[in-house]
Amino acid sequence: MLKRLYIKNFTLIDLLDMEFETGFSVITGETGAGKSIILGAIGLLLGQRADTKSIKQGTDRCVIEAHFNLEKYKMKEFFERNDIDYDAQDCIVRRELTAAGKSRAFINDTPVSLSLLKELGEQLVDVHSQHQNLLLGKQDFQMEVVDILAENQTLLGDYAAQYERLQKKQHELHELEEQIRQNRQNQDFIQFQYNELQDAQLQEGELEELEQQRDMMAHSEDIKTSLFTANNCLTAEEYGTEPQLRKALSALNSICNILPEATAWTERIQACYIEVKDLAQDMEYQLSNVEFDPAEQEQIEKRLDTLYSLQNKHHVDTVAELIELRNKYAAQLQDMENGDEALDTLRNEIKQLHDNCEKLASKLSQKRQKASTIIEKQMHERLTALGMPKLQFKISINTTTLRRDGHDEVAFLFSANTSSPLQPIAHVASGGEIARIMLSLKAMISGAVKLPTIIFDEIDTGVSGKIAERMAEIMQEMGDKDRQVISITHLPQIAALGTVHYKVSKQESTQGTISKMQRLNEEERVNEIAQMLSGSDVSEAAIANARQLLKHS
Incomplete structure (x- = not known):
């Protein structure tokens, strides 16, 4: 899991040095405060391509470093295979960019290629953004989901x-x-x-x-x-x-x-x-x-x-x-x-x-057919709890010619109610429905794939109220199983269920606009959630409501 994130001179971030906890955490902040910047920095640690424009103006280099605890995730073989020192309690991943265009990557102070950094990153962190919701309509993604849950x-x-x-x-x-x-x-x-x-x-x-x-x-x-x-x-x-x-x-x-x-x-x-x-x-x-x-x-x-x-x-x-x-x-x-x-x-x-x-x-097809029945049942149970009681969800598996992943074509079929015919999920599901479907799939996948850290970037798009609260409960359950779940959210119902609450804000200084991140104490959490409920003018009713949400969580 991610223990600590250190960012220096990256875009609007002057210096960020933040420790993280296990379980379910939340990050809030106004639009444009810098949440996407933090995700961008994490993306560089996961092997994404760098751009010198990311370096804070007026500086000659930026550094992004993360510390991970890998004790429960059986990853020693990766380090031995690549001749890298292994420290299960403190795995350090670092990326450095210079204004001259040079990019360097390190794992436990050993210089590594970008491809190797990416290989490790895929085993450490899964960042689910709104862009990933588009994957739901892709056949390759649907096949991958079935194969993961079929243990293929x-x-x-x-x-x-x-x-x-x-x-x-x-x-x-x-x-x-x-x-x-x-x-x-x-x-x-x-x-x-x-x-x-x-x-x-x-x-x-x-x-x-x-x-x-x-x-x-x-x-x-x-x-x-x-x-x-x-x-x-x-x-x-x-x-x-x-x-x-x-x-x-x-x-x-x-x-x-x-x-x-x-x-x-x-x-x-x-x-x-x-x-x-x-x-x-x-x-x-x-x-x-x-x-x-x-x-x-x-x-x-x-x-x-x-x-x-x-x-x-x-x-x-x-x-x-x-x-x-x-x-x-x-x-x-x-x-x-x-x-x-x-x-x-x-x-x-x-x-x-x-x-x-x-x-x-x-054999693959048989295991996929068997798994699809289980997936359909669990998806119906999860989505019913997320406010879709009349949904239909079916996995269609048809035999075709041999391909790189077998001879099956997999399609997720969906209907929000019992009276409408099943159709490919990308054609008929709304944004809010896709968000709930993706969260349910991620919750199922996380049980099969022991990823240390999962980050959800506004997966609550298109939902609110009780549904948002139920989505938060699902993420909370995911975080209770030797996993770290971090949700970037604009919804108070989700923010209130986080074990730890971080806030990203933007401030003006003599050096220009800078982005900051802080861990909120109990009183600060009340004020932040109240502001999310009522806007900039925080009322006594909003504060009371915020306290009630936190108490309920």
């Missing part, structure tokens, strides 16, 4: 997982069908391209090897001349390296017995001699193999032309890319050949997923 959350999660898989497989099927259709349109072309590349018998590295062979043939005479010259330098009897090394070895061998160093030199020259002799033999062998063969050269040029032509045709630079393209065409042809089998496999998977979804959707 786990089943909805199971269904959503299956439905997401179904949609994914249906998308895969559509893409595969389109791919097969396009491939079959181009089948002859793909087959021709594949055959051409396959017939080319491509091998990686072949192009480079052929280019090297071509270059050798083109320079065969130069190669022969160079090899012959080099070989002569090594082997010629008069001046060749090999004969000279033999002579050196012979000379040194003759003195090895008398000059010890000659032995080492001999070994070194022997090694050189062997290396030179091997080189000479390799060159001689290569020289015998270097021949110009016009037929072979023509064959190499023809093969190179084939490879170059394929590269140009397919806009690639290497034979490896041609091989990759050939394999791609092969895979496409294989897909065409196996396309029907793949389609059948996907269709079988889709059928199985569809059957799973239908089974889960049927």
Whole structure:
């Protein structure tokens, strides 16, 4: 529940530091006093988008901070999952805005994203404004109400997982069908391209090897001349390296017995001699193999032309890319050949997923039908007590195609009297009737969803007298069940039933208009309720009436 709200430099609020209590509290104040400003500040704590215009004029930043007690609401998992310190007795949520346009959010002094702040905010506070009354006519909201009261959350999660898989497989099927259709349109072309590349018998590295062979043939005479010259330098009897090394070895061998160093030199020259002799033999062998063969050269040029032509045709630079393209065409042809089998496999998977979804959707529908009967009964009892004894309220559930929340269409049907036919609630209910219906639904939902704090912003619109008093009693009952209920109201009957009464007022100061909030004591409550009863001129009768209302509460 909300323990404390701190607001600084927000719109007309200079500084507000207010503590709140459990149970049912009320906030009153004249129109324009600043009640909506306080709600706006709370909205920022719940993750709403910020506007720098919200910062009080003449200041460079505003701060909004709230302290919550979470001991009874089992929310530790949220904090552990997001690596945030958890303090069940004092959870601090803060939002800071600067005039430069920067917005920062914190949970227990840990910086968090706006989306995470919003996720937590949805578990902490439910603000019901007059705008939310419009939700009553929305089918999604009506479905959500039924699912909450049917306790369908786990089943909805199971269904959503299956439905997401179904949609994914249906998308895969559509893409595969389109791919097969396009491939079959181009089948002859793909087959021709594949055959051409396959017939080319491509091998990686072949192009480079052929280019090297071509270059050798083109320079065969130069190669022969160079090899012959080099070989002569090594082997010629008069001046060749090999004969000279033999002579050196012979000379040194003759003195090895008398000059010890000659032995080492001999070994070194022997090694050189062997290396030179091997080189000479390799060159001689290569020289015998270097021949110009016009037929072979023509064959190499023809093969190179084939490879170059394929590269140009397919806009690639290497034979490896041609091989990759050939394999791609092969895979496409294989897909065409196996396309029907793949389609059948996907269709079988889709059928199985569809059957799973239908089974889960049927379970959802059964629980919704069961819950709707209970909701109809409780709504009739609650609304009768709120001055609508002849109402008709029915929840229509019709089966349709599978959707993200099952295969049901839910509609709230309503008639204020027994003689008029049931119609969609948004078409026939008045503002006062919608307010009473929404309060009744909220009271039912609050029993199923353990929200710490519920704020009603003038939910009493369109009602007065005994009906207003009964609405206040409902909110009071909601506040008695480990929950905090705060009602912003203009009606004295509701204000009198609050355990704690806060007043928002607007004052003029040297710095301009400012909005203030105070907690009223007993005498101040009497005066405030008397003023709500009689206007600015508070009479003795109004004061007596106010005391009677408070005494009755």
